[in-house]
Amino acid sequence: MRRLLLAALVGLAMLPAGAALAQTPDLPGDCVVDENAVVQVLLLIDQSGSLARTDPDDQRLIGARAVIRSYASLADRVGRVEIQVAGFGQDYRPGEWIVLDEDSLGTALERVDAVGSVEDQLHTDYVYAMEGAAGAFAGSGATCQILFWFTDGEHDLDEDYLADGLERNYFPELVTPANVTEAEALMPGLICDAGGYADRLGAAGVSAQIMLLGTESQLDEASRRVLRGMGGDPSLQCGPGNGSFQSVDDASRLPYIMACASQVGAYQLTNVAPDANGALVVNEGVVDAGPAPYQLATEIRLITRGSAGSPPQLASTSLPDPSTTSDADSGMSVVLAHPVGASFAVEMSGVAEACVWVAAQAATPVVQSASPSVYQGEPAEFLVVAEGPHGRLEGEALGRIEVNSENGQVSAPDRTGWSIGVPTLPLAESFDVGVEMVSGPGLIQSVTQTFPLNEQINAPAVVTQPGPVSGEGLGPFAVDLEVDPRDGGELCLTEATSALTAANGEVINATAGFAGVDCVQMEAGPVQTVTMDLTLDRSGFAHQVIEIPTRSVPATSPDRAEEGLLAIDFEVTPRANPALVAVIVVGLMLLMLALLWAILYGVNRLIGRIPDPRRNRVRYAEFVAEVSPTEYGQLEISLAEPPVDSQFRLPRRTPSRLDAGNVRMQRVVSPIPWLPPYARIGIGRDIIGAHQGPGLPGRTVVTEGSYRGRARDSLGPLVVMGVSHTQLQRLAEGTSQKAPGVLLFDIRTARGADASRVAAEIINDSLGLIAAELTASNMVADMERTGEA
Amino acid sequence: MTGNVPIPGGGATTTAGRTAAGSRVATSRRWFYASVAVLALSALVIAFLALGEPWNLAPGMTASFTKSIVALLVTLVLVLPAFAVFRYERQSAGGRWHEPAWRPSLIGWAGLFVALAIAIGWHGLRLAFYIARVWTGEL
Structure with a gap:
């Protein structure tokens, strides 16, 4: 059941996503895939009893189903695909030709199951197999005939089953053990000699794809000559050698090999292999290394195999909606992805072996005249651009495309296209420019564009093609035309409406006019600029050359006219909603500003964090100071109880706060990012006196409650003491006071008693x-209180 | 009055500490200059990505779209973090008692504003037009 499911999945994966436009020609025998082709495929499957031993899990069924579905994917690209599933062993068991399409696919798959699961034939007779195949293709009118021949061993009339004799139409007697060697020896000659079955198949145009389950080296020489000779080795002189041969000695690899071998309508990338870690990457560079530019690729088929029980996995892809199917039994995965003409990457993991196929669509040439009107007997220049399946090709991709024309000299491509120079146009009514564009092997597109040739009748003429026009919305879009009035007359647009194809496939009609009318009257005179308007009937994304035919009638000969073709490179997008644009831009600006604010604020928090006292070996010690008034009204502070080194303690610290005894340092970070962060330092008293730093170079502060310091002040040396208002009053009354204080100190600078x-x-x-500062501030306070000057 | 008061990071007993502080300052200076260089180079890269780009981003213009996204990513991944480093080292470098000896902050700020202006004013604007057009086109 799982194998059937895998077969269905593999087959589905082989089907193109939509109406296939890929024109990669690769079919066996170099058949051309086109709408007139009739493809006949004979799937010839070994039914010998040895399959019970060589392929006990019927892996050949999965592979055969993949073959059927691969050819079914061709059905909508060619006139007809017919398939016949036949079996062989000692006899040839023919099937019927089935016209293969979506409706008959199920019938064909049932036929595969019915034929492929049989393994009851006692012998393996190549002569009967090839005789039957030749008969199946006899009288065929198909343009492409393919024999897909699967066998698990050599030509062998098994002696064990010849006791009763075996009748062979190419041997005059019954084949018995006594003469079996003689009978078998006839096989290569009957198939490979002139006029043999290989020749007959080759003459009928049949290409053989031969799949051997087994090892080629174990084949006897006669069987090897047949299989390898028909499979593309002309040196073995067995048929025209237009086929292919593959052998696989492990039945679990059979689905992978058959799936790879049966790919049609695509070319194989030969430079793809997984790395030592089993990773396989396919990107635009890998595809570009193939025969065609990657911009032409429409489908990539990655058929990969890991190991039994562990199929490769799709690790990542930049392409939208890849389809992945895998089967654990055989360890095979199939990934289908559809490039869009831009850079891409598809990565798979767990890959042991892989074959990668690319379906591509040939670039289509578009021919324009460099000037809208061309004249008999004059030189002319024509421009060629390449339209690919994903839009116009430009730049380096053009260098890989070959453009041929028998009507003029083709230049080397510039960034946009080629030019074809014609020295002298013929004296005829029109001139055909035929262009053949070769994008890769078999990727050929030809077009012939007819340009009307005019006599010189001096009618108004557009001198040069207008430049590219781009805009948004519906228009009108102004197109400036340089017009030479010559003798004067009328310039008209004969077909004012052109169709544009939008990116989503919708058609946009562009209507041209001269201020609402199709014609403009011109007086004789110098070259003038005439503005033509283009108006769209709907908005959309489109980039295309629109062509507008013109007709000019000279004032002097109203009965005569000359024709031209305006080619305008027109690019249009829907009109952007200004409010939406503004919202998005403002949102982006706000996002950036928010990030900027977050950075500034975050940095301020980092800068303002309290340093770790443990890391910086900072300790604190509490002391008691005695504050005394002097007879001159000043204050004197002395150390009443000096700390000893055993009293040094580690402060408690978080990045935003440090507690060292009574002293508290609190980080303050303003949300306004240009205000620097600071640390608020207090000691829990009404008045704080602090000295920060080494003596005089330091900073002394006396203030109410707390003061602004720096976070780094916590590293010391910092001496802080506090007094209350009550103590100040008592000091004013002449009473000495004791005040608590704290020293923050780097103990690396001294140790023990020295500390x-x-x-x-x-x-x-x-x-x-601090005493000096406190005295000064106290005096100022006194003066303010008493009103002294 | 200061007498033998030891100065953290200075004095005869603090040779190791001073060396460590000097090392921190040197490291900080290197980070500072690296961030300034990243800011300036990123601004140039973002400006380079803006060269020759069309105003009308449309579906299929994958390269242009990618350039705009790359420019914004460079802004988010390189410019703003580099500015954070620049700002941090600008504020924190220099040891405990001295302001940093280097102050070439103009190129850092200029790099930031040039990068932000181009990223938002050109790449962001084009992306905004793109989104607005797709939105309008689908409605």
Whole structure:
């Protein structure tokens, strides 16, 4: 059941996604895929009993179904596909020709199951097989005939089953064990000699695709000559050698090999292989290394095999909607993807072997005249551009396309196309420019464009083709035409409406006119600029050359006229909603500003974080200071209880806060990102006095409550002390007060008793500076209170 | 008055500390200059991606579309992080007692604003037109 399911999936995967336009020609025998082709395929399947041993899981059925479906995918690209499924062993068991299409596909697959599952024939007789095949193709009128021959072994009339004798039409007696060697020896001659079956098949135009389940080296020489000779080795002199041969010694590889061998309507990429890790990458560069530019590829078929039980997986792809089918039993996966003419990559993993096929569509030449009107007996230049399945080809891709024309000299391509120069146009009513565009092997498109030739009747003429026009919405779009009035007259648009094909396949009608009318009157004079308007009936994405025929009538000879063809490279998009554009741009700006703000704010938080005292070996020590008024009204602060080194403690710290005894440092980061972050430092008293830094170069602060410091102040040396308003009043009354204080100190600078001494020195120095600052601020406060100047 | 008060990062007993601080400053300076270089180069790359691009992004213009997306990604992945590094090192470098000796911040800010202006003003605008057209076209 799983194999049947896989076969169905493989077959489905082989079918093209839509009405196939791919014109890659590769069919066995170099048949051309076109709408007139009639393809006949004879699927000849071995039914010998040895299959029970060589292919016990019937893997050949999966492969044969893939063959059927592969050819069924051709049905909508050619006139007719006919298929016959026949079996052979000791006899040839013919089938019937079935016209293969979507409706008859099921019947053909049933036929495969019916024929392919039989393994009851006792012998393997190549002569009967080829005789039957030749008979099947006899009198065929098909343009393309293919014999897909599957066998699991050599030509063999098994002695074990010859006891009663075996009648052979090419041997005069019954074949018995006594004469079997003699009978078998006739086989190569009957098939390969002049006038043999191989010749007859070759003469009928049949191409043989031979699939051997087994090892070629184990074949006897006669069987090898037949299989390899018909399979494309002309040195073995067995038929025309227009076929192909493949052998596979592992039945589990049979579906993979048969699926690869039966691909039609595509070319194989030979430079593709998985790397040592089993990864397979197919991208535009890989496809471009094939015979055609990647912009022409319409379908990529990756047929890959991993190992039994572990089929390759599609790891990633940039192409939309790839179809993937895989089968665990045989370890085969098939991925179908459809390129869109741009860069792409398809990556698979777990790949042991792979064959990659590309279906491509030939580029179509589009011929335009360099000037709208061309004249008899004058030189002319014609421009050729290449339209691919995904739009116009430009740039380097053009260098891989060959353009031929018998009507003029073809230049090398520039970035947009080719030019064809014609030295002198004939004295005729029209001139045919035939162009053949070769995009790759078999990818050939030819067109013939007819241009009317005019006599010189001095009617108004457009001098040069207008430049590219682009715009949005419905128009009108102004197209400036350089018109030479000559003797004056009338310039008209004979077919004012042209059709554009939008990107979504819809048709957009473009109507041209001169201010609402089809004709413009011109007086004799110098070259003038005439504005033509283009108006669309609907909006859409389109980029195309639109052609508008013109007709000019001279004022001097109203009965005569000359014709021209305006070619306008026109690109249009729907009109963008300005409000939506504004919203998107504003949204983008807001996004960027938000990110910028986040960066600035985040950096401020990082910068403002409190340094880790543990990492910086910072400790704190609490002390008690004695504040005393002097007889001169100043304050004096001395260290009442100096700290000793054993009292040094590690502050508690988070990035936003540090607690060192009574001292608290709090990080403050403003949401306004250009305001720098700071640390608010307090000691829990009404008045805080602090000295930061090494002595005089440091900073002394005396203020109410807390002060703004830096986060790095926590690294010390920092001496902080606090007093209350009550204590200040008592100081004013002449009473000494004790005030708590804290020292933050880097203990790397001193150790042991030395640390105690250094700490005392730092505190004493700082307290002196704080006392001076406190005295000054106290005096100012007193003066403010008393109103003294 | 300052006497023997040891200065963190200085003094005879802190040779190792001073060396470590010097190393931090040198590392910080390298990060700073690297971020400025990334800012300036990214601005140039984004400007380069804007050269010769059509105003009317349409379906099928995969290369142009990719360039715009790449420009915005460069802005998000390189410019803004580089500016973060630039800003951080600009503010934090220089050790405990001194401002950084280097202040070439103009090229950093200029790189940021040039990159943002081109990324939003040209690539972003084209993408906005593209989205708006597709939206309008489908409605």
